[in-house]
Amino acid sequence: MSDYEVSVQQLNDLCANGDGYYSMPTHHVDEVFPRIYVGNAIVAMNTMRLKKLGITHILNAAEGNSFMHVNTNAEFYTGTGITYHGMGASDTDHFDLSIYFEEGANFIEKALAHKDGKVYVHCREGYSRSPTLVIAYLMLRHRMDIWSALSMVRQKREIGPNDGFLRQLCHLNEMLAAEGKFWNQ
Template identity: 30%
Template sequence: MDEDNKLQFPSLPATKEDLLVSTAACRHVHCEILPGLFLGPYSAAMKSKLPILQRHGVTHIVCVRQDIEANFIKPNFPHTFRYLVLDIADNPVENIIRFFPMVKGKDTCNSHLSCSECPVLVHGNAGISRSAALVIAYLMETFGMKYRDAFSHVQERRFCINPNVGFVHQLQEYEAIYLAKLTIKMMSPMQLGRSFSLPAGMPGSRKRSLEEDEDFGAMQVTAAQNG
């Protein structure tokens, strides 16, 4: 890839030291992972916590649960905050990679999970495994971080995080996946043609369209899960 087309990522912003909490307390409150990005348990999004959420300027909430939890983990302020509800089981065989684009997508604060205009709280039941994995993936893709560095950054601010072993393996695989997708997006049509066309004369020789490149990224996700 040309020098001008190398992937560039923003620097990781710092949080305020006085926002860090003890290991015991972090199981009951949300923690600021980045300015405007909070991670916590469901108890941090209950009705009694509305004044705290408003004081921190939260405008968006990512609620992580599975069907059997829907009766007790639910959006409590549908008219106050914008919600993204994800059906994810805290199970090592759950394919959590497929949810990463949704968390960073257009439905979550105009394609930015964390920004000054719309602070976001990400919560599951305990704020330890599923929601933590989503936040780690966001840091990896947004700031070009390796899994171990993103994990360490989140754990320093919320000590009790512990993604299950299946999520850890998927996060480790995700680095290659998101880098490949970003590289494809940055390549010119001519570069794409050179990268994805078969040698002249071979059956089925053609250039991939941009739409097909998205399918190629999806195939990588499937391959990572089946590998």
């Protein structure tokens, strides 16, 4: 196993607390990287709170109207000055979230290119889909390996991407390592 081959179990261990248990997020929203916030539907639907946080861009990783989605769209944020982007991802082991990794990274990168840009990346709970997209962004745009990216997000927020998403991040990690894309290579 090379330095960049990581197992889903190792990543699950990294997400768990010191006792080996998972915790749901203790806050509705957390800043996990400068100007990148991860959170839940409660904050996503509270435009006053978003404005108070200074959010300029929203990436909804759970766009849709089922119980596992958050039913917002660009029209929901009309008049707020917030730029919206939605992805209809499901939080299941077999859903291929990796098809959104590049698209999500591009949106976050464009949001942060604005002088005062702050991006709110959310799903229903801010626990699986949205942190996975932020981790992929850190890997793709900041050349972090999976350990560094996942650790950074986990230090700021309780997260628990499902095993399918963790496998997809492992695959991204192996691809980027093979291309020599990490700073520490």
